[in-house]
Amino acid sequence: MDDFNILCTDLLSVDRVFQLTDWFGKASGSKLNKEKTKAQFYGPWKNSEKRGLQFQVTQEEQKILGVKFDTNCEGKTNWTEITQKVKQRLGFWTMRNLTIEGKILIVKAVILPVFLLISSVFIPPMRVFLELQRDIFYFICDSKWERLKREIMTKPKEKGGKGVPDLYLFLGSFYISTHFKQAMDIFNNPKTNSINRFWFGSYLRKLKLLKSDFKKPVAFNLPPAYAFIQKFLQHFKLEGEEIGILTNHRFIISVVQDREPATPVRGLLRGDATTVWPNVGHPVLTNRLQDLSWMVAHEILPVRAVMHSRGMSATSICPRPGCGAPESVRHLLWECSAARDLWAEAGSLQFPYLPAREVLDLQLVLYGVSHQKMEKKDFAEMWLTLATIKDAIWTSRNLLVSRCRQIPPWL
Structure with missing residues (x-):
């Protein structure tokens, strides 16, 4: 017999374990190696109770099913x-x-x-x-x-x-959903359910998830493991949610995220932010194009104006020869001479999925917001084309800055 753990509540249980292992050894031919057997005591044990045992008493941490338990049972x-x-x-x-x-x-x-x-x-x-x-x-x-x-x-x-x-939200929701399942006996384990309701019962009654029963004892002070659950629910304002939500960590995360407002889009003149963000993460775009569209909408693309404002660039002027304007995201993709020349030639003749030149404006290019209604398929093809052109402008600009190679983005 090797590498197994037994939990005992008193010395009588310890003696009983040795008797059972001896009986098992007589039938199977195996034998317990008492010299390698170690014991870890948790709780208020007396020193006299730890003497005269048939095995070694240690203060080292114990690893049970991949989880380490130290002497304070905190798992740090x-x-x-x-x-x-x-x-x-x-x-x-x-x-x-x-x-x-x-x-x-x-x-x-x-x-x-x-x-x-x-x-x-x-x-x-x-x-x-x-x-x-x-x-x-x-x-x-x-x-x-x-x-x-x-x-x-x-x-x-x-x-x-x-x-x-969000690690705090993800791990916290996984942790509390597990304990709520044990408290509600979803796992169908009576022993785990009983001890869980004892330590957790007072708070469950406060949440009206457990009826008051004076025949069953409960702890009025929550131990640290359950105090975290109370703190977590109060932090995210989840104390009024149904038990069906509290026992599923995905539902907990979904409820918290649904309450968050949409991030506003600076410079948006048409529509609202709830229209822009689905366009930014449109499934027709590749990961690279989604990243570019997202940084454009947040105006955090590392152009010179953004870098200069954070002390990471010596100048904010556009690197294109003859252009002395500050290089913002809007300037890079729409106002710069290279961008203007490209958009002047872009249209339904050169790019079949783009609308007419007079319909192509700043709001449509940057955010995918148009004053005209379009079919989903037509919009997906147009938005993919626009994102590809913006990526070509950004790539051309980076080649100019990093390698001093002036390549027109339409080549």
């Missing part, structure tokens, strides 16, 4: 290993030339699963939340320069964000 040592593993994986994927969309996909598919097992037992300290969230944003931004506030980046795409996972 788990997060050191997880933090190192996350940094290692982020460092590996940093060497790949990924788009923002691709990096967010890596975070969701590769990074988040690292937390799920441990966070279902122990919730990370706030220090760990902040450190890991910072590393994730540095990975997505590819530098320490975060172009937008994190609360905007974590919004859904249809509200102006990029859908970057």
Whole structure:
């Protein structure tokens, strides 16, 4: 017999375990190695009770099913290993030339699963939340320069964000949904349900999710594991939600994100932001074009005016020869001489999916907002063409700045 854990409540149970293992050994021929057997005591045990035992008493942390339990049963040592593993994986994927969309996909598919097992037992300290969230944003931004506030980046795409996972919301919702399932006996485990309702019962009664029953004892003071649940629900104002939502972490995240308002679009003269953001993340666009359209709508494309305002460029003047205007996003894609020449030649003759030249205006080019109604298929083809042209303008500009190669974007 090797590598198994047994939980005992008293010394009588310990003696009973040795008797059962001896009986099992007589039938199977196996034998318990008592020299390698270790015991960890939790709670108010007396020193006299720890003496004269048939095994070694240790204060080292115990690893049970991949989860480390220290002497205080707080699980703090788990997060050191997880933090190192996350940094290692982020460092590996940093060497790949990924788009923002691709990096967010890596975070969701590769990074988040690292937390799920441990966070279902122990919730990370706030220090760990902040450190890991910072590393994730540095990975997505590819530098320490975060172009937008994190609360905007974590919004859904249809509200102006990029859908970057909020670790506090994601892990917290997963943690509390697990405990609510245990309290409501969804797992059909009576023992787990009973102990969960004892520690969690007073708060469940306050939420009116559990009827008051004076025949069953409950703890009036929530232990730290359940105090986090109360703090989480109060922070996101979820105490009034139904039990069907609180037992599903996806529903919890959806409720919180649905309450967030759409991010306004500066410079939008036609329509509203709820029209622009679905265009920015239109499925017809590739990841590269979605990133470009998103940065254009937020006006965070790293043009010289943006870089100069943050002290990262010596000048804000457009790099095109003979153009002395500040290089803003609007100037780059619409007002610059190179952009004007391109849009003057662009039309339904050169690009079959574009509208007539007199219909092509700034709002349509930057945000995909038109005063004319279009069919979904026609709009998708037009928007893909416009995004490709904008990408050609941006690529031509970068070649001029980085390699001093002046190539017209229409070639």
